[in-house]
Amino acid sequence: MADGPGPRLSGATDSADADLGLATRAVRGEVNAQVQLWGRWSRWVAAVVLAHKPRRAELEDLLQDVAASFVSRCHEVRDPAALRGWLRTVATNAARASGRSESTRRAHEPAIRLVREHGQRERAPTEPGERVAASDQSGRMLELVNRLPDGYREPLLLRSVRGMSYRAIGEVMGLKERTVETRIARARRMLRELMAQGGGAGALPGGAEPSATVKEGDA
């Protein structure tokens, strides 16, 4: 027991070869390959956006931005093997850019509120997109995940996407499999302790601060 969990053989059966073949065609500008890749990757792209977007940003809008960048700029990627990491960067940047616009919007919040009060009443969400937006605000787990330090949120959310193995997450994030595994385990522990605290706005367990950043490559 003192040795802890033993080495794990990767049982992940992600279709990296198929993805690479499609990526090779996609960066050449083949539309069909781009569409197929987007179909295979868009779910984890959503998880990346969720990990970095500000709370009030619209996921659907951000995904459309990312999709537009993917189709218009993926030919700029020279190494097809780097396409996945490139797309993750595009998604991260889109989410962070919306955070910057969110700061600007907050500066004008009083004016916006005034307009809203004099305008129509806000209606209940009915469409899937609206449900997710609402879930962003009321989904308890995502609320708590948002309080985890940078570097922990993304691997945890990616692992919540069905079919994403530690290896696949490592390829997306440019991390070693073992690092991914450790971060997910720590994130789960922190999340559990936040739950135990009732999700209040206290310090994160283990002394980690909500704003703490984990450098890529750190375990």
Added chain:
Amino acid sequence: MNPEDRDVLFSRVIDGEATPEDWTALRALASDDASVWSELAALQQDHADLSAEVALAGEIAARTELPVREHLSDRMSHRFRVIGGWGGWAAAAAIVLAWATGMTGGVAPSGGSGIGGAQTAGLGPNTYQVADPDDALQLYLDKGTEGGRVIAEMPAKVLLEARPSPTGSGYEVMYYRQILERAIVPDLVGLGVDDAGQPTAVPVAVPAGSL
């Protein structure tokens, strides 16, 4: 086992990545402390809850289509602007016309050329010459029309992409052609989603004469 190794062990179990050694370690841990199982159950539930919330986001992502058409349209506009810059609009128009006549000139009837290398399909009086893909397509159109399966080929071909030819001469165009077919089927089904959110075939009732 230190706390970090313990967390990793639990995480592997939750993710279905535990090895036989991991399970042995977990049982040993639980034999000393039965609360391990409830802790594991709580972590598993957290994972399930989070996965459900992320799946909702994935649903949106799956519905987000790549703006391929808009992008291709932009690229074509840009390309024609470039062509126009080279030789004026007349040159641009000539190139489009060359492509159009080359692609919409239809398929030459089979049997006329009898070029060497042709293969024959069938035997006896109904012998067809299939010298190239155009012959093969024409054969399919003819036979399909005879049998009632093919109604017509749509006159417009849809351009997907155009770029300078790799040979340096002319342009390489990618397009798809549309052929209208008919078929008799016993049932109509559409793609729906079951209670678990999985894609599933759903019968579709169409009143007579509504299509």
